[in-house]
Amino acid sequence: MSSPIAVKTLIVGSGPAGYTAAVYAARAMLEPVLLAGMQPGGQLTITSDVENWPGDSKVEGPALMERMSEHAAAMGAKIEYDVATSLDLSKRPFTAVCDSGAVYHAETVILATGAQARWLGLPSEEKLKGFGVSACATCDGFFFRDKEVAVIGGGNTAVEEALFLTRFAKKVTLIHRRDSLRAEKIMQDRLFKHPNVEVIWDHEAVEILGEPGEQGVTGLKLRQVKTGETRDLAVQGAFVAIGHAPASQLVEGQLETHLGGYVVVKPFSTETSVPGVFAAGDVTDHIYRQAVTSAGMGCMAALEAERFLSAEGE
Known part of the structure; x- marks a missing residue:
């Protein structure tokens, strides 16, 4: 196992929530590291035409996610094409262990793991x-x-x-x-x-x-x-095509969840039941589940992470 890598903000998952969080966290000088996960770009990478993204009357999902990834990297976010296999939220700094063997000690975590397709179970x-x-x-x-x-x-x-x-x-x-x-x-x-x-x-x-x-x-x-x-x-x-289930297995038993695994956040916030851990996008949103709302939550999570660290003098 590698020596732990200390980071201010670790973003677990990509897609509109993760990439937007990376843009805002980088602009706030939090030097974020984003773990892109098993499906970099999330569900939009398997979506053909997107017609409801502001500013684009029609754009292909993979192309939109590539633009977001490039934007995050241009702002200074470090994007790692790695998968978090475990996440320990019992104490700060929080510990993430990755499939590659990399270990991160994070002062704050933004969970943006999205959702996965449901199956019939036959x-x-x-x-x-x-x-x-x-x-x-x-x-x-x-x-x-x-x-x-x-x-x-x-x-x-x-x-x-x-x-x-x-x-x-x-x-x-x-x-x-x-x-x-x-x-x-x-x-x-x-x-x-x-x-x-x-x-x-x-x-x-x-x-x-x-x-x-x-x-x-x-x-x-x-x-x-x-x-x-x-x-x-x-x-x-x-x-x-019967919907999706939140990909919250990493935090099962560590964060408060409801409605089959959606991470609970405070009203008008992305704060979870563990201080310093924030959740954005489809892993917490059981109502709207749109790219634009996920991106907005990613923005909120990064701003709240920055305020959390500032309050601690970091």
Whole structure:
């Protein structure tokens, strides 16, 4: 294990929250170190077109994250493409141990670990991951050119995935267990108007059919939620888009959480239950979950870290 590296502010996670925190922390002369994590840039790196980022009527998610990363580095933040495997918040300085063996002693920590895709929890789903089962259309859509695929879900993520897949797939079937979608109305309008999209209402996937290997996914077994009747749907790909869960495993049992793992912060603040530890972005936000609100929280976290250290004379 390496000798500990002392830092004023350690930012765990990237994405809009992490990168914005790095910009503001660097400008406050906190010499931040940002651990980019397993997916540098977060969920936006697997998003195709972003149409609600102020100043860009349309920008690709990976390009936006690259710009944010470059901005943070230009301000003086040190970005390490490493993964924090443990985080000890029991005493200051806080200790982070990384996959590379690097160890950081941090006076303040900004948690910006985001969220991860939820899965259905079916044994057949697990068996066929990588063989036609995916949670990322922008990652895997190309492999389904001229095939028929299904998207499972009813929120913004599901509709975005379905619309993206129409670029490649011959037909996209959206499966939703309710009789209406939760997605934004503008997204719903685009979906319903697309000639290659069909929606199956009031159904849930109870099994994914197929075998690992060259054959892969061959279909879905669907159950009508009101009658219990089942039917098979022939598809060659299944995309699960039922939301995300906060990536708060690092701080489980150390910070106060609620609603399935979201980190609790004080009202109008990013302060957590441990002084000197701040949380920003989707790891704490179960309401808005937008890039722009995550960025705003990243700004708040950096400013609050600077004020916390200033109050201690550091």
